[in-house]
Amino acid sequence: MARLHLQLQPYVPSEADPFDRVKASHLLSRAGFGGTDAEIDRVLSLGPTKAVDELLDFPDTSAKDQDPKDQPDLSAIEDLPKSMKALRQMFRGMSEEERKLAFQRAIVANVRALTECGRWWMHRMATGDYPLQEKLTLFWHGHFATSAKDERSAFLMFKQNELLRQYAAGDFFQFVKSISRDPAMLDYLNNTQNHKRKPNENYARELMELFTLGIGNYSETDIKEAARAFTGWTHDGEDFSFDNDDHDTGTKRFFGKQGTFDGDDVITLICKHPACQEFIAGKLYRFFVSDQLDSAVQNNLGQVFWDAKYKLRPLLRTMLTSRIFYAPATIGAQIKSPVQLVIGTVRKLNLTMPQTGVLAGALNQMGQVPFFPPNVKGWPGGRAWINTSTLFVRQNTAVFLAGGSAPGTGRRFMDRLISAGLDTRFQPKGGASSDKLVDEWVARLMGRPIDSDKRRVLIDSLAGQPSRPENVKNMIQLIVAMPEYQLC
Amino acid sequence: MPLPITTRREFLHKGLALVAAGASVPAFLQQTVFAIDNPLDQALTQKPGGKDDRILVVVQLAGGNDGLSTVIPFGDDLYYRNRPALGMPARDLLKIDNYLGVPKEFVRLKSLFDDRRMSIIQGVGYPNPNRSHFRSMDIWHSAIPDRENVANGWLGRYFDCTCTGIDPHVGVSIGETLPLAMKGDRVTPLSFEKSENYRYNGADRARYEKLSTGTNVVPDIEVEAPATQPIKPPVMLGRSRNPRARTPVEPINPQTQLDFLTRTATDARVSSDTIANLIGKYQPAGEYPGGEFGEGLRTIAAMIAGGLSTRVYYVSLGGFDTHAGQANRHAQLMDQFARGIQAFTTDLKKQENSDRVLVMAFSEFGRRVTQNASGGTDHGAAGPMFLFGPEMKTSVIGQHPSLANLDQGDLKYAVDFRNVYASILQNWMDTPSRPILGEQFKVFPFLKT
Numbered sequence: 001m002a003r004l005h006l007q008l009q010p011y012v013p014s015e016a017d018p019f020d021r022v023k024a025s026h027l028l029s030r031a032g033f034g035g036t037d038a039e040i041d042r043v044l045s046l047g048p049t050k051a052v053d054e055l056l057d058f059p060d061t062s063a064k065d066q067d068p069k070d071q072p073d074l075s076a077i078e079d080l081p082k083s084m085k086a087l088r089q090m091f092r093g094m095s096e097e098e099r100k101l102a103f104q105r106a107i108v109a110n111v112r113a114l115t116e117c118g119r120w121w122m123h124r125m126a127t128g129d130y131p132l133q134e135k136l137t138l139f140w141h142g143h144f145a146t147s148a149k150d151e152r153s154a155f156l157m158f159k160q161n162e163l164l165r166q167y168a169a170g171d172f173f174q175f176v177k178s179i180s181r182d183p184a185m186l187d188y189l190n191n192t193q194n195h196k197r198k199p200n201e202n203y204a205r206e207l208m209e210l211f212t213l214g215i216g217n218y219s220e221t222d223i224k225e226a227a228r229a230f231t232g233w234t235h236d237g238e239d240f241s242f243d244n245d246d247h248d249t250g251t252k253r254f255f256g257k258q259g260t261f262d263g264d265d266v267i268t269l270i271c272k273h274p275a276c277q278e279f280i281a282g283k284l285y286r287f288f289v290s291d292q293l294d295s296a297v298q299n300n301l302g303q304v305f306w307d308a309k310y311k312l313r314p315l316l317r318t319m320l321t322s323r324i325f326y327a328p329a330t331i332g333a334q335i336k337s338p339v340q341l342v343i344g345t346v347r348k349l350n351l352t353m354p355q356t357g358v359l360a361g362a363l364n365q366m367g368q369v370p371f372f373p374p375n376v377k378g379w380p381g382g383r384a385w386i387n388t389s390t391l392f393v394r395q396n397t398a399v400f401l402a403g404g405s406a407p408g409t410g411r412r413f414m415d416r417l418i419s420a421g422l423d424t425r426f427q428p429k430g431g432a433s434s435d436k437l438v439d440e441w442v443a444r445l446m447g448r449p450i451d452s453d454k455r456r457v458l459i460d461s462l463a464g465q466p467s468r469p470e471n472v473k474n475m476i477q478l479i480v481a482m483p484e485y486q487l488c
Numbered sequence: 489m490p491l492p493i494t495t496r497r498e499f500l501h502k503g504l505a506l507v508a509a510g511a512s513v514p515a516f517l518q519q520t521v522f523a524i525d526n527p528l529d530q531a532l533t534q535k536p537g538g539k540d541d542r543i544l545v546v547v548q549l550a551g552g553n554d555g556l557s558t559v560i561p562f563g564d565d566l567y568y569r570n571r572p573a574l575g576m577p578a579r580d581l582l583k584i585d586n587y588l589g590v591p592k593e594f595v596r597l598k599s600l601f602d603d604r605r606m607s608i609i610q611g612v613g614y615p616n617p618n619r620s621h622f623r624s625m626d627i628w629h630s631a632i633p634d635r636e637n638v639a640n641g642w643l644g645r646y647f648d649c650t651c652t653g654i655d656p657h658v659g660v661s662i663g664e665t666l667p668l669a670m671k672g673d674r675v676t677p678l679s680f681e682k683s684e685n686y687r688y689n690g691a692d693r694a695r696y697e698k699l700s701t702g703t704n705v706v707p708d709i710e711v712e713a714p715a716t717q718p719i720k721p722p723v724m725l726g727r728s729r730n731p732r733a734r735t736p737v738e739p740i741n742p743q744t745q746l747d748f749l750t751r752t753a754t755d756a757r758v759s760s761d762t763i764a765n766l767i768g769k770y771q772p773a774g775e776y777p778g779g780e781f782g783e784g785l786r787t788i789a790a791m792i793a794g795g796l797s798t799r800v801y802y803v804s805l806g807g808f809d810t811h812a813g814q815a816n817r818h819a820q821l822m823d824q825f826a827r828g829i830q831a832f833t834t835d836l837k838k839q840e841n842s843d844r845v846l847v848m849a850f851s852e853f854g855r856r857v858t859q860n861a862s863g864g865t866d867h868g869a870a871g872p873m874f875l876f877g878p879e880m881k882t883s884v885i886g887q888h889p890s891l892a893n894l895d896q897g898d899l900k901y902a903v904d905f906r907n908v909y910a911s912i913l914q915n916w917m918d919t920p921s922r923p924i925l926g927e928q929f930k931v932f933p934f935l936k937t
Contacts, residue, residue, distance in 0.1 A: 388756035394934040483749035
């Protein structure tokens with residue numbers, strides 16, 4: 001068992017450095033999408049170790065296995081054929097005209113189903129029992145990236161989403177073998193076009209470059225040979241299928257070894273490569289802890305991952321209970337992803353998820369739409385989320401959620417909603433003391449103290465009337481428009 | 489402006505080259521000096537900014553514009569035989585010569601055409617044409633047809649190559665999201681859909697500003713921290729050695745992140761106020777059509793009139809994917825296009841900016857020669873591009889692609905679009921095209937002077 005680097009050793013609460021509300025809030029922001037007051041209370045009572053145990057305590061199963069009733073409504077695509085073969089059969093006997101119409105209808109139906117999947121997933125992030133599982137699913141979606149822009153089938157995109165959920169904190173080695181058999185992934189990275197007589201290297205390349213090892217840890221020959229090993233790995237529209245006749249059974253040379261390797265053999269060799277443990281551990285660290293990663297810490301984390309035989313939970317536990325996780329340089333130093341910004345605000349304001357329509361445009365402008373990573377590299381994150389354009393959208397969206405006007409619409413849109421009795425916007429309660437009210441909302445929304453001058457500005461905004469809901473709403477909108485609110 | 493050499497290491501690295509060159513590098517040296525590390529810590533090409541620099545406006549015709557309905561070979565019998573219903577009668581067209589015509593909606597562009605301020609480039613495409621909207625559009629944007637997942641675009645690389653700072657105003661895109669074409673590795677230009685939305689729309693503005701922008705924050709709008717590294721040609725292939733494309737220069741902690749956000753918020757405020765002011769004050773001379781395209785062009789005209797340092801503007805006109813009911817739809821689009829360009833060029837003329845603005849219009853592919861069974865056409869390959877602006881050498885560049893000698897039913901391309909990009913980069917934007925496009929594409933002189 002490796003000795004833990006000083007920074008990775010567990011944070012132990014002390015009088016000088018207690019486990020306070022700031023730390024509890026921080027844990028829920030990183031290991032989820034942000035905590036409500038009650039959830040923060042619970043974490044405080046559990047303490048840093050038990051809280052992480054509880055956060056990690058979820059079944060490594062799909063949403064369907066957890067609750068068959070909790071699934072997106074895919075009725076739009078129910079009657080549609082799932083595989084290309086079934087589609088071609090349906091097309092047989094149709095005129096060109098009919099075929100085109102049928103194709104159009106299939107596209108429209110899938111778009112509708114995908115929108116519903118996005119809505120369902122965001123809802124699960126906001127209200128589900130296992131926020132860390134959903135946060136991890138989002139991480140893996142950006143890691144094993146597949147975009148619905150190319151993989152038009154909502155059925156397959158959702159199937160992949162359930163796979164990511166199942167393996168989110170599970171066995172990484174099994175995860176790689178499973179994702180390499182996932183139909184949406186096989187489509188997206190063209191492995192369905194990887195044939196014995198005409199290999200396609202795309203999957204082999206991205207598997208090594210982006211999914212497991214990183215550039216510089218394999219040669220072009222390794223890619224060519226690995227591609228041969230994955231020939232015949234395809235699907236029938238619903239499930240993985242192995243086309244024996246299309247599989248190259250010859251000897252391959254990979255990482256200096258020789259054998260009649262198939263895909264699983266290649267994956268095994270990849271996972272045994274020392275670069276793999278550090279690559280994955282590093283990526284998880286950057287997502288959950290900090291963009292700043294010391295190579296000694298990364299090396300140590302890789303060792304932890306290896307010692308745990310590539311089980312993800314021990315690695316996650318080490319990171320989420322470590323001293324560096326609770327260091328002052330870490331808390332409040334991460335720029336929220338657009339999804340984090342939206343879901344966190346919804347949770348902390350105790351809102352019902354608003355209409356996806358209004359949010360879809362905003363998420364698109366902010367640069368993150370679930371099921372649509374921009375490319376196979378996923379979402380780079382960090383400062384890449386922020387430029388002058390996206391910053392306005394982020395602020396305006398947060399203000400909208402806190403009861404302001406809808407982004408991109410004028411006052412008239414909201415006035416119409418109000419007069420039609422459809423105004424279900426955020427309506428906070430007033431309070432007796434301006435100071436106390438500001439402190440309460442800053443604690444709730446930021447989870448960290450703010451500059452005293454800024455605190456004063458917020459207090460002044462209540463204009464001595466903290467009982468007026470309109471004043472309180474205005475004050476809260478100011479909080480979520482602050483640059484500090486972009487961080488967690 | 490050349491930045492002084494401040495460290496001994498810098499001098500050793502660059503001193504010799506500096507001695508050889510001077511503070512301003514003669515054009516004939518540009519190619520060679522650019523090939524090695526830039527010793528001057530500045531763009532060897534024109535610095536962006538200032539009133540007198542040239543501007544490029546890119547108009548994207550999204551969906552696949554039917555080139556055969558835009559530059560019509562009415563003199564070819566095959567045109568009518570392939571399009572019994574969609575073929576446009578010669579009498580309805582504006583004739584360019586005995587073979588080619590343009591739709592009657594282009595009458596608004598006649599004066600531009602007669603003044604040789606409009607040029608049609610025929611048969612533009614690329615090898616192994618891709619007929620997927622997304623893929624083909626990505627190809628036109630990245631200008632790297634044989635690589636997928638390129639993270640930047642040709643204009644983004646132009647910004648990276650020629651800008652020392654990270655001032656986002658170098659480019660402005662009107663639309664919901666920033667197109668790939670405009671994405672650089674270092675520079676991210678502005679993008680907004682409506683100028684009214686490029687601003688904070690919460691209620692308590694005064695307090696918002698106190699809370700978000702801070703009084704002692706200096707905006708990045710001019711030049712940010714001087715680059716101590718020479719400007720390297722941008723990463724072409726969309727794959728960087730570092731999995732994180734952006735290496736942080738400073739440590740990441742709550743304070744540095746907050747400073748970064750505050751600086752960006754300040755930049756955003758300054759930029760939003762400036763643009764709102766320019767647009768608010770502007771009185772257009774032309775009558776723009778309604779809709780996003782017209783409004784987008786009007787916004788651009790206002791920003792040009794206002795003297796913004798922007799070099800490249802980007803705007804889209806969508807709806808060209810005419811698989812069915814093409815005749816009316818395409819005519820409407822031609823009308824919108826012509827009205828927009830007419831209004832825009834009229835405005836530029838009044839501003840006396842006609843000679844410094846070049847408009848380039850393109851589409852991700854043309855459409856098939858044969859009409860389909862739904863009164864429309866399906867995705868094709870080669871199509872025309874359009875240039876508007878300063879006086880051109882000729883009104884029609886190249887031949888119309890053969891209607892007989894096809895590539896799987898589609899028009900064959902004669903001009904690789906990267907030749908057009910290279911020509912614009914070198915002859916108009918005055919910058920070497922090779923670092924931006926990855927290789928040297930043949931440049932054709934399209935400008936009169």
